[in-house]
Amino acid sequence: MYNELILLADDDPELLEMLCVIFRRGGYGRILMAASGEEVLQIWKEQAPDLIVLDVMMPGMDGFAVLKEIRKESRVPVLMLTARGEGEDRIAGLELGADDYLGKPFLPRELLLRVRAILQRTCPGKGGRVELAASTVDLEKAQVQKNGQQIPLTARELQLFEKLYENAGRIVTTGILCETVCGEFWQGYESTLSTHIRHLREKIEENPSRPISLITAKGLGYRLILKGAER
């Protein structure tokens, strides 16, 4: 289902095997495995995976050291997976350049969702087409196809749509959407967000005043409903 090459690294063979099962069932057919830090570096250099799931506590080179080494040369997405759930470790990992950090014990679904979100964020060209009830959005071309017409999306509208698509079916708060469109200091941009949402609805909805794909969650934010998905 997915074509990305995933490298899973953990010193516990049983956990590594389970990760492999989770990823296979999650639709990832191309999986590599490493049991130590040194092995991760070797495979990364030889096979250039699209994403690395990296355990922190490994004998020899630990996950932080491996990440430091990788970040000297590459921006390959890395999700740190660790039994050390302490806040400082989390911050240390993110500061070293990890794309996400998940503490054990984790739910397989959460792991897969986070991996998918990282891949969508870091490989925007691979998003393809998104089917909605009244239209189709081509993320690569940044345009909407509705009733045989090609309607272009502005850069802000595309950012907004991608954020909603990353979390399809889930409520995305106004704060997160504003931050996506306006950056870190988004306070006061709520009305700007409403304008962008209205424009987006005009482009993707059959009837923008009665939206069925871009739904308002009252007081909270917005939710994107894909074609065929339950509301």
Add this chain to the structure above:
Amino acid sequence: MKPVRRFFRRYIVSVTGSVILFLTVNVLLILGVFTAGYGYDRYAAFSIRAFSAHIVREGDAWIGDEEALTMLQETDAWAMVLDEGGQVVWEQELPEELPRWYSAADVASFSRWYLEDYPVKVWAREDGFLAVVGFPPETWVKYYFSVDRDYFFLVLLGGCLIFLANIGLLIFLTLRNARRVEKAMSPILQGIQDLAAGRPRPLKERGELAEISHGLNQAGEYLAKKDNTRAEWIRGVSHDIRTPLSMVLGYASELEENSALPPDARKQAVVIRRQGERLKGLVESLNLTTKLEYALQPVCREQVDGAELGRKAVSELLNQGLPERYVFEFSQEPPGKAVWLEGDPALLRRMIDNLLINSVVHNPEGCHIGIKVKAENSQCIFEVWDDGKGIDAAFLARLNGGRQDVAPKGGLGKPEHGLGLKIVRQIVQAHGGRLIFEEMTPHGLKVRIALFQHGKK
């Protein structure tokens, strides 16, 4: 510190009172002894003036009446009357060995001292004669005191000043000793209070009470060591349990989604996964509550939008796909504006999550759950409410008194591990805020949290 000061103030008042009581009792006792002794001193009580009135001159003869004789008999005394030349003109029981004529020097001597060992009393009558009464030897003591007038007043003044100086010195020493004891005891008493509050601080081990300070320091170290051991143990266990629990959750989820398995087996996998998730929540809560209790969790201070926190918490719950019997509501004042506060975003989010989940867990039949975030008097107010079954008044009182954070057994729906509200309270305390539980009308529970917008006051 107040009880300590109060104690020493009372101590000083008590010592001052004791000194005043001591002086008063002594003065009264001395007066009592004098008064009582005077009654028993029949010689001192003998009035020579009264006796002299009972001796009269009739022509050339002197006559002492019955009363005079009785007075002499009662005291075994003798008497005589001398004329201006020192000649005895009347006598009664006058011992033979005593002369019947006295010179002026003799009179001057015996009127102050003794007449041949006989203590005497002398009275100068109006008619110019001298009445003399003598008592048996060694019956009473005569002491003649004579001193320079200026010297006398100086001594009197000096005596008064010495007395006052003594009183002053006594008060000064009492106050100084009390102050010294207070100075030595205050850190120890404070140390005991700190120890009781679970915040042992090292005391300086010096002075006469160094041993007590040393003992308290040891007790503090012992408690801290015990707390650390417990926290480390919980940390270690929760760390060691993480990987096995990941495997349980991972494989249970796999089995749950494996369509090749019979439906019953998949249902069992769902149960394993759910119980695994509960275990995961318990481990995380246990770890967090321990860290907050022993201040191992650093509370970072940054500007947080309380409204956005509330939106994220409600959205996350809705995204998890809760059953439709739960209806969520979010509101804020002023609408659409940020409600800033200074705090730890992760902990504050956990606080709201715990309250929302609490409403869900304790109302399995469903209910309306709401969160309102508002700015009020420089405070950020979070109100999390539900219209569920609520809680009884007694438990509500215990919650507000901070005496209990766990619902009574069987009292409120599905039993939880009970750390949820405890963690909420710890987070509110770590931010210096206030937590109030209120009843909703007609039923339900409202939890109101007030946090300062500009950090801990």
